[in-house]
Amino acid sequence: MANATDYTTDDLMCTCISRQVKDGEVLAQGIATPLVAAGYLLAKHTHAPHVTFASAIGNVMCQKAAPLGLTHVEELWLGQALIFLDFAQIVCDLLPTLTPKEFFRPAQVDPFGQFNNVVIGDYHHPCLRLPGCGGIADVTGFSPVVYLYVPSHSRAVFVEKLDFVSGLGVPTADRPGQRPGPRLLISELGVFDYVGGRMRLHSYHRGVTVERIRQKTGFVLELDPDAHETPPPTAEEVRLLREVIDPLGIRELERMSGAQRRPRMRELVRQERDRKHREGWK
């Protein structure tokens, strides 16, 4: 299959996510993670047709795929549902035994792949209170298939010391255990692993230098001696992302700043409304 030459960082991140999916797996999808949804759907459309999605939105399991949506996101999940679950059942009964593959987006992440989605600054006197950690503190202690992704790679995210540990990484002296820790971290600049117990550059994206990644990372970055350029998406992967999986470009929202996002979201809401009227959605 021919490699694409015309692709965006979002396309590449989705492709990296897709390539971590194995056929037949159960894939968990969290809240507001369109890059992950697009990556999962890309896997479904290419090498992993038999995956099962477990979606937080809708609380469903499904096997069919539908394009990404913003205001009609339930069409994707509820409209295709194989089974409706209740959340207590998901949390208490299914997650500890099924351990689905999941990609989490840290607000802060340290060299050991430990991460924070609760608060920036002191817990009791925060600089910024974050939405909360959902189920991250519940599963990262035992799940063998935790992955991380960071749409905006910066020193604000990659920090030496976390303000709060809500997600566990590789076992450390302070936080021991048997878990393997995150398998990979996929950022807008490269792909990282935790071989040796610390975050290590595994591959850098096209046009990104190791020096730039070092500048954007707030701790000493280890290097895989075999670090190489991230393999590009194929032309077919890019076509699927743009034409079939996410024609509206919802995956691009994750890398936008707040100021860019709101006008873009207005535009997306308008486009979806127009399509809704045209195609008779509810």
Added chain:
Amino acid sequence: MNKVLSLDQAVSYVRSGCTLGLGGMTLYRRPVAFVRALLRANVTDLTLLALTCGYESDLLVGARRVRRLRTCYFGLEGFGLAPMFTLRATAGEVEIVEETEASLAFGLRARLAGVGFMPSLAWLGTDLPKVRPDVKTVTDPYSGQEYTAFPALHVDVAVIHAQEADWLGNARLIGNLGLDQELAAVAEHVIVTAERVVEELCGPLELPGFPVTGVVEAPHGAWPTSCYPDYGLDGDELLDYIDACSAGEFDAYLERVLTNGSAPLSTKP
């Protein structure tokens, strides 16, 4: 028996200082019409408990009706941070009882089982126990392993928005079940608001009527959150809300939705 109430009658079950559980998830099937009616009433000092909190909870926090929060996520999903929660929580103006999916789910299950706690692998090794000293651990009498012992949760009033309900409170919930069934089973009082209330629904249904205190017909009662498949999210309204809060105009926004918020133009045919 007929449990049908007006919205104001249903709201009267919520007393200042009580624990209010809200059904649905984040931007899906939230009891927004009920919350608007609650905001018109003089109720304050609430403990708000929900699996996830979104628009409706942000209105309550913005209007300073909430003293204490118990949720694992408070935000507007793809639309971004919940503006008033972010403002008030960052300023320390609302007490947060840090929760996760597991502490809420196991806590409700403990109450349902009539025991004081449920054991779980969750939280071990994280900083969660440091900010929840009330959550203790327990030793497995068989393996000797240590587990987190999530305490049973109490809910005074649970409010759940349904696609359909009947006079007895039996209700059809389509997707995004969240913790609705557990909330309805543990709460002292259960209010079901529904797009349509009919005399008698045919099963199978997701919510049996026997624990339900009152049923309220509330068409468009989840707006601007969604009520699949009746209507989707009103993205314009959510963006209007975020813009209003960013401009420091929460109070004016609240006045507008309390005055004419039950007549959403964008979800009308």
